[in-house]
Amino acid sequence: xxxxxxxxxxxxxxxxxxxxxxxxxxxxxxxxxxxxxxxxxxxxxxxxxxxxxxxxxxxxxxxxxxxxxxxxxxxxxxxxxxxxxxxxxxxxxxxxxxxxxxxxxxxxxxxxxxxxxxxxxxxxxxxxxxxxxxxxxxxxxxxxxxxxxxxxxxxxxxxxxxxxxxxxxxxxxxxxxxxxxxxxxxxxxxxxxxxxxxxxxxxxxxxxxxxxxxxxxxxxxxxxxxxxxxxxxxxxxxxxxxxxxxxxxxxxxxxxxxxxxxxxxxxxxxxxxxxxxxxxxxxxxxxxxxxxxxxxxxxxxxxxxxxxxxxxxxxxxxxxxxxxxxxxxxxxxxxxxxxxxxxxxxxxxxxxxxxxxxxxxxxxxxxxxxxxxxxxxxxxxxxxxxxxxxxxxxxxxxxxxxxxxxxxxxxxxxxxxxxxxxxxxxxxxxxxxxxxxxxxxxxxxxxxxxxxxxxxxxxxxxxxxxxxxxxxxxxxxxxxxxxxxxxx
Amino acid sequence: xxxxxxxxxxxxxxxxxxxxxxxxxxxxxxxxxxxxxxxxxxxxxxxxxxxxxxxxxxxxxxxxxxxxxxxxxxxxxxxxxxxxxxxxxxxxxxxxxxxxxxxxxxxxxxxxxxxxxxxxxxxxxxxxxxxxxxxxxxxxxxxxxxxxxxxxxxxxxxxxxxxxxxxxxxxxxxxxxxxxxxxxxxxxxxxxxxxxxxxxxxxxxxxxxxxxxxxxxxxxxxxxxxxxxxxxxxxxxxxxxxxxxxxxxxxxxxxxxxxxxxxxxxxxxxxxxxxxxxxxxxxxxxxxxxxxxxxxxxxxxxxxxxxxxxxxxxxxxxxxxx
Numbered sequence: 153x154x155x156x157x158x159x160x161x162x163x164x165x166x167x168x169x170x171x172x173x174x175x176x177x178x179x180x181x182x183x184x185x186x187x188x189x190x191x192x193x194x195x196x197x198x199x200x201x202x203x204x205x206x207x208x209x210x211x212x213x214x215x216x217x218x219x220x221x222x223x224x225x226x227x228x229x230x231x232x233x234x235x236x237x238x239x240x241x242x243x244x245x246x247x248x249x250x251x252x253x254x255x256x257x258x259x260x261x262x263x264x265x266x267x268x269x270x271x272x273x274x275x276x277x278x279x280x281x282x283x284x285x286x287x288x289x290x291x292x293x294x295x296x297x298x299x300x301x302x303x304x305x306x307x308x309x310x311x312x313x314x315x316x317x318x319x320x321x322x323x324x325x326x327x328x329x330x331x332x333x334x335x336x337x338x339x340x341x342x343x344x345x346x347x348x349x350x351x352x353x354x355x356x357x358x359x360x361x362x363x364x365x366x367x368x369x370x371x372x373x374x375x376x377x378x379x380x381x382x383x384x385x386x387x388x389x390x391x392x393x394x395x396x397x398x399x400x401x402x403x404x405x406x407x408x409x410x411x412x413x414x415x416x417x418x419x420x421x422x423x424x425x426x427x428x429x430x431x432x433x434x435x436x437x438x439x440x441x442x443x444x445x446x447x448x449x450x451x452x453x454x455x456x457x458x459x460x461x462x463x464x465x466x467x468x469x470x471x472x473x474x475x476x477x478x479x480x481x482x483x484x485x486x487x488x489x490x491x492x493x494x495x496x497x498x499x500x501x502x503x504x505x506x507x508x509x510x511x512x513x514x515x516x517x518x519x520x521x522x523x524x525x526x527x528x529x530x531x532x533x534x535x536x537x538x539x540x541x542x543x544x545x546x547x548x549x550x551x552x553x554x555x556x557x558x559x560x561x562x563x564x565x566x567x568x569x570x571x572x573x574x575x576x577x578x579x580x581x582x583x584x585x586x587x588x589x590x591x592x593x594x595x596x597x598x599x600x601x602x603x604x605x606x607x608x609x610x611x612x613x614x615x616x617x618x619x620x621x622x623x624x625x626x627x628x629x630x631x632x633x634x635x636x637x638x639x640x
Numbered sequence: 641x642x643x644x645x646x647x648x649x650x651x652x653x654x655x656x657x658x659x660x661x662x663x664x665x666x667x668x669x670x671x672x673x674x675x676x677x678x679x680x681x682x683x684x685x686x687x688x689x690x691x692x693x694x695x696x697x698x699x700x701x702x703x704x705x706x707x708x709x710x711x712x713x714x715x716x717x718x719x720x721x722x723x724x725x726x727x728x729x730x731x732x733x734x735x736x737x738x739x740x741x742x743x744x745x746x747x748x749x750x751x752x753x754x755x756x757x758x759x760x761x762x763x764x765x766x767x768x769x770x771x772x773x774x775x776x777x778x779x780x781x782x783x784x785x786x787x788x789x790x791x792x793x794x795x796x797x798x799x800x801x802x803x804x805x806x807x808x809x810x811x812x813x814x815x816x817x818x819x820x821x822x823x824x825x826x827x828x829x830x831x832x833x834x835x836x837x838x839x840x841x842x843x844x845x846x847x848x849x850x851x852x853x854x855x856x857x858x859x860x861x862x863x864x865x866x867x868x869x870x871x872x873x874x875x876x877x878x879x880x881x882x883x884x885x886x887x888x889x890x891x892x893x894x895x896x897x898x899x900x901x902x903x904x905x906x907x908x909x910x911x912x913x914x915x916x917x918x919x920x921x922x923x924x925x926x927x928x929x930x931x932x933x934x935x936x937x938x939x940x941x942x943x944x945x946x947x948x949x950x951x952x953x954x955x956x957x958x959x960x961x962x
Contacts, residue, residue: 181811181844181862181863182857182860182861182862184860184861188860261743261746262746262750263750265746265747265750265752266736266738266747266752344739345739345740345743346738346739346740346743352739355739356710356711356712359710359711359849359850359853360710360711360712360852361856404702404736404747404752404753405752407750407751407752410749410750410751422962511857511862511863512844512846587846587847596817597817599742600740600741600742600816600817600818601742601817601818601960601961602742602745602746602765602769603962
């Protein structure tokens with residue numbers, strides 16, 4: 153068993169997480185965590201849909217920002233996908249998608265302020281990077297045969313439109329629809345930094361302990377996502393996309409001078425602005441690195457590794473909930489509902505809720521990341537396990553789980569897990585804004601202190617860390633010959 | 641906030657027409673052309689509205705405030721102020737809520753708001769970034785503001801004349817990172833008394849986000865000790881929102897200057913000669929007891945930038961501003 157590379161890899165990663173636990177700050181620090189949790193669940197089952205006047209508007213804005221952001225991102229992503237072979241384009245896309253939507257929002261807030269453009273670009277830019285990569289992969293895997301059958305002299309554009317696109321269309325459409333769901337989640341959390349989406353009201357309701365209000369918002373959000381297939385029809389899409397910009401809200405006017413100031417002054421490192429010049433850069437950077445970047449990187453990596461393994465455990469435990477090999481239809485339906493709730497709740501909101509209830513430590517972050525990502529992976533491999541046909545006399549119960557199903561889905565399980573590694577790290581960094589000492593904490597600190605030069609360097613460091621993990625994850629997947637499809 | 645209703649009517653009109661055309665067309669080229677035209681028109685209007693909406697409100701006088709308390713309270717309080725100011729100034733005055741102190745400072749700096757109710761520190765930061773801006777009014781109480789350090793009953797701490805070594809190893813929460821009474825002053829005193837950074841003195845240091853939450857977190861025992869703005873403490877106490885069996889005051893800090901209204905230097909240019917003076921007079925003349933009580937302040941008195949020099953030097957000392 154230990155000679156199997158997948159087992160060895162799993163054990164190594166588990167060992168790293170266990171060692172990480174020794175260094176991690178895992179604790180429940182609040183005095184009455186279960187009482188608060190009880191009050192929260194009471195709030196969810198007694199939702200109050202009419203307390204906040206802005207609730208309907210907030211939902212509308214959440215949808216509008218998602219549509220405009222995702223639409224813009226997919227168009228730009230598609231154009232980038234066409235030239236994705238060029239190395240600089242790849243680097244550029246890897247870079248823009250390595251920066252989380254919330255970081256983009258925090259950057260744009262500094263010069264666009266509360267203008268709709270801030271929210272739209274915060275979604276569109278990282279999504280363009282992701283779309284570019286996935287579209288390019290889909291286009292690359294298209295069957296080359298139809299292209300060869302075209303008569304000589306066919307124009308490049310015609311060949312592309314008639315021989316390449318039809319083969320990829322379904323996949324691209326499915327993926328884009330899937331990203332729209334992710335876009336709704338991204339749009340909702342943008343409210344946490346002040347944009348007029350759901351997160352804005354959710355944060356207020358939660359911080360004041362208005363759990364029934366918060367419960368109502370969460371329920372509406374789940375309904376919104378669960379009913380996506382019902383109200384997002386291909387024929388209505390143009391209407392939505394054209395209509396959405398109307399509903400972004402007015403915000404505040406853009407002052408273009410601020411944009412110029414941001415790029416020419418705000419983000420120029422301190423010493424270069426003063427009289428020290430380049431000679432002061434060494435100690436400035438060194439100081440920033442030692443006091444902020446290093447502790448941030450350390451905590452981000454530890455939290456990521458623990459959350460990665462916890463995600464794996466949750467996914468393996470959760471997939472039987474929807475697998476046709478266990479239980480009857482009632483159990484499976486409730487399993488589906490449970491997993492949909494897990495994956496529809498953005499990890500940022502989940503972490504925020506748990507932090508409020510349990511007090512600050514890495515624990516709420518680990519649990520939030522593991523539940524959300526474990527829910528997604530559990531859903532995917534649960535579906536896959538249902539396609540496996542077992543012998544009529546196959547064992548049942550625990551034996552069926554351990555000897556029949558887990559070994560059969562393990563490779564794709566690992567593939568999904570390593571695919572999500574980089575996503576988990578990106579989220580881990582951002583959870584710092586909530587007060588866990590990951591990189592996001594130091595970025596937020598710098599922004600709160602109006603030190604955008606430091607914030608930018610820290611964001612760049614975060615992005616490089618994500619790119620590094622992405623490369624490592626891909627290397628491991630290739631090494632273990634794991635295949636996967638993209639998830640968000 | 642936004643002309644949703646109007647757009648909604650336009651939009652549903654268009655949708656109906658598009659749908660009708662789609663149903664009737666069945667592939668007729670002329671009708672498809674019509675649909676395309678409709679879509680084009682709609683796209684153009686939506687673009688114009690998008691751009692137009694960005695400039696429409698340029699002459700509205702906008703203000704914000706640091707989010708130091710529960711949002712519901714802030715919105716209620718500052719809507720009242722907006723109404724009062726728009727009456728007094730005979731102008732369109734609007735309040736926008738923000739999610740962080742830095743967002744308030746940035747909005748002021750970016751001229752998206754022209755007036756703001758800042759804390760001592762955020763005011764110093766904001767005015768340093770906007771040449772010509774000035775502090776024009778402060779609360780009567782802000783001339784000699786102070787803080788309480790509060791502790792959960794389980795700590796067994798009692799009120800003393802200073803912070804004692806018993807605090808070492810306990811958990812502690814500030815308010816917001818950019819707050820004067822929630823961060824700057826407590827951190828200054830902790831460093832001063834213990835000779836060490838807060839992270840060294842306490843086992844765990846958190847940022848609750850605002851004063852109301854600091855109170856709740858210490859009251860529930862999530863943190864042993866916290867630092868809170870005395871005004872928030874007194875108001876909550878008066879409203880019966882504090883269980884004094886669970887949480888109590890252990891130390892009162894020396895006085896310092898705090899909250900103030902700050903205004904940008906270019907408002908006279910943009911809103912008419914003498915506008916700054918009119919805003920100042922309006923604020924100083926505010927005597928609606930209900931509105932004052934919502935702050936809570938007994939009165940507004942004149943303020944100037946130099947009143948906040950002590951804050952600036954403390955902030956420099958502990959490295960919050962360069």
